[in-house]
Amino acid sequence: MTVRSSLYVGNVFHHRMRPRVHKLRYGVFWMLVDLDELDAMDGTLRFFSRNRFNLTSFHDADHGNGGAIPLARQIRDLLRTSEVATEVGRIDLLCMPRVLGYGFNPLSVYFCYRPDGSLAVIIYEVHNTFGERHSYIIPCKPADNGRIEQQCVKAFFVSPFLDMEMHYSFRVDLPAETVRITIQGDDPQGPTILASLAGSRQVLNDKSLLRLMVSHPVMTLKVIAAIHWHALRMILKGFRLRRHVSAPRCRATVVPSAELA
Numbered sequence: 001m002t003v004r005s006s007l008y009v010g011n012v013f014h015h016r017m018r019p020r021v022h023k024l025r026y027g028v029f030w031m032l033v034d035l036d037e038l039d040a041m042d043g044t045l046r047f048f049s050r051n052r053f054n055l056t057s058f059h060d061a062d063h064g065n066g067g068a069i070p071l072a073r074q075i076r077d078l079l080r081t082s083e084v085a086t087e088v089g090r091i092d093l094l095c096m097p098r099v100l101g102y103g104f105n106p107l108s109v110y111f112c113y114r115p116d117g118s119l120a121v122i123i124y125e126v127h128n129t130f131g132e133r134h135s136y137i138i139p140c141k142p143a144d145n146g147r148i149e150q151q152c153v154k155a156f157f158v159s160p161f162l163d164m165e166m167h168y169s170f171r172v173d174l175p176a177e178t179v180r181i182t183i184q185g186d187d188p189q190g191p192t193i194l195a196s197l198a199g200s201r202q203v204l205n206d207k208s209l210l211r212l213m214v215s216h217p218v219m220t221l222k223v224i225a226a227i228h229w230h231a232l233r234m235i236l237k238g239f240r241l242r243r244h245v246s247a248p249r250c251r252a253t254v255v256p257s258a259e260l261a
Contacts, residue, residue, distance in 0.1 A: 003041055005033045007208055008094070008179050010199025012223075014230075016161070018192050020237045024230050028096060028219055029212050030199060032175050033058060035072035035091045047209040048097070055213050056097040063095070063108060063125060065251060066133070075110060079121060083254045084139055089115040094175065099213070099220045106158075106223070107197070109181060111174070122148065122172065123252075128158050129227060130244060135252040138170075148172040154185070155253045157245040161234055163187050164245055177201050 009029045016022040033041075038058060042050040049057045061067065064074040072091055079086045095108040110123035124136045134156035140148055154166040166187045173180040178200050185193040202208050216222075235241070 003034070003037050003044070003204060005031060005037050005041060005092075006175075006204050007031060007202040007212070008175070008199030009202055009212065010179075010197065013196045013198075015194045016192070016234070016239075017194070018189070020234075020239060022230070022234055022237060022239070024226065026222065026226055027216065028197075028199075028223065029216055030094050030179075030197075031056075031058070031097050031204065032179070032201075033093045033095070035070075035075070035093055038071075041204075045204075045209065046206050047213070053101050056099055056209055057101070057103075058097055059103070062098070062103055062105070063093070075112065075123070078252065079112060079137070082137060082252065083256060084121055084137055086112070086120050086139070087115065088112040088120055089117075092175065094179065094181075096220055096223070099216070099218065103220050104224045106227075107181075107183075109172075119143065119148070119174070122150065122170075124170065126156055126158060128156070128247075129224070130157075132156070132247040134247055136168075136255065137252050138255045143174060146174045146176065148174065150255070152253065152255045155248055157247065160241045160244065161231070161239045162193065163242060166192070175201070 007029055011025055011027045013025045038050045041048055047055040051059050060071045064071050075091055076088055079088055090113045092111040093108060095105050096103060105127055108125040111119060112121040114120045119140045121137060121139050125133060127133045136152045138150045138152060150170040152168055154164060154168060157164065166185050169184045171182040180198040182196040184191055
C-alpha cells in the first residue's frame with residue numbers, strides 16, 4: 001500500500017540576537033503524517049510502529065492532550081469545540097518520530113484541511129523541557145504562493161532565557177517538495193530570537209527509514225542533549241535566567257480570525 005505521508009530531511013536553526021549573539025544548527029528529519037494513515041503505516045512498514053517500540057515509532061500520547069484517544073479524533077474534537085468551530089477532513093502532522101523508543105518535539109505543526117481540501121487551520125504544538133505542552137490554534141487566510149504568515153501572543157513558557165512578554169510571527173512555506181517554517185520572537189525592545197526548520201521531501205518507505213537510522217541514529221536524544229548543551233553555553237555567555245512559569249490551565253490558545261486581518 002502506498003501512503004501519502006512522507007519524510008523531510010533537513011536542519012533546525014536558532015539565532016539569539018540579544019543580549020548576546022548565540023547560534024545553533026543541527027540536522028534532523030521529520031515525518032509529515034496523515035493522522036488517518038497511522039494504522040496503515042504500522043501495518044505496511046517494518047521499521048515504523050504506532051504506539052509500540054520500533055526503530056521509528058509514533059505514539060499518540062506524545063501529542064495532543066497526552067491521553068489514550070486517537071490523535072486525529074482529539075484534534076477534530078478540539079477544533080469543533082473551540083472558538084474556531086471548524087470541521088476538518090485531512091490532518092497532516094509535521095513532527096519528529098520516536099527513534100529507538102525516545103522522542104522529544106520542541107515544535108509539532110498540524111496542517112488541518114477542510115473537507116474540500118482547503119487549508120483551514122494551523123496548530124503549533126509547543127513542548128518544553130519541563131514536560132509541559134501548549135498549542136496555538138491559528139485560522140488560515142488563503143496562502144500566497146504556498147506561504148502562510150501568522151502571528152500570536154506568547155502564552156507558554158518555553159525557555160528560561162526568554163521573557164513571557166513576547167509575540168511570535170510565523171512564516172510557513174507549506175509542505176511540498178520542501179518545507180520551511182520560520183518563527184521570529186519579539187519582545188518590547190524588538191526581535192530577540194529567530195528559529196527555523198527546513199527540509200526536503202523523501203518518500204516514506206523502509207529503505208528511507210533504514211537509511212535515516214544510519215545517518216541519524218540517536219536523533220531525538222541529540223535534540224534534547226543539544227538543548228541542554230547550548231543552555232550551558234548561554235549561561236557561560238552571561239544570558240540571564242528567568243523563573244519557570246507554569247503552563248496555562250487551558251490546553252490551547254486560539255487566535256480569533258479578527259486578529260488576522
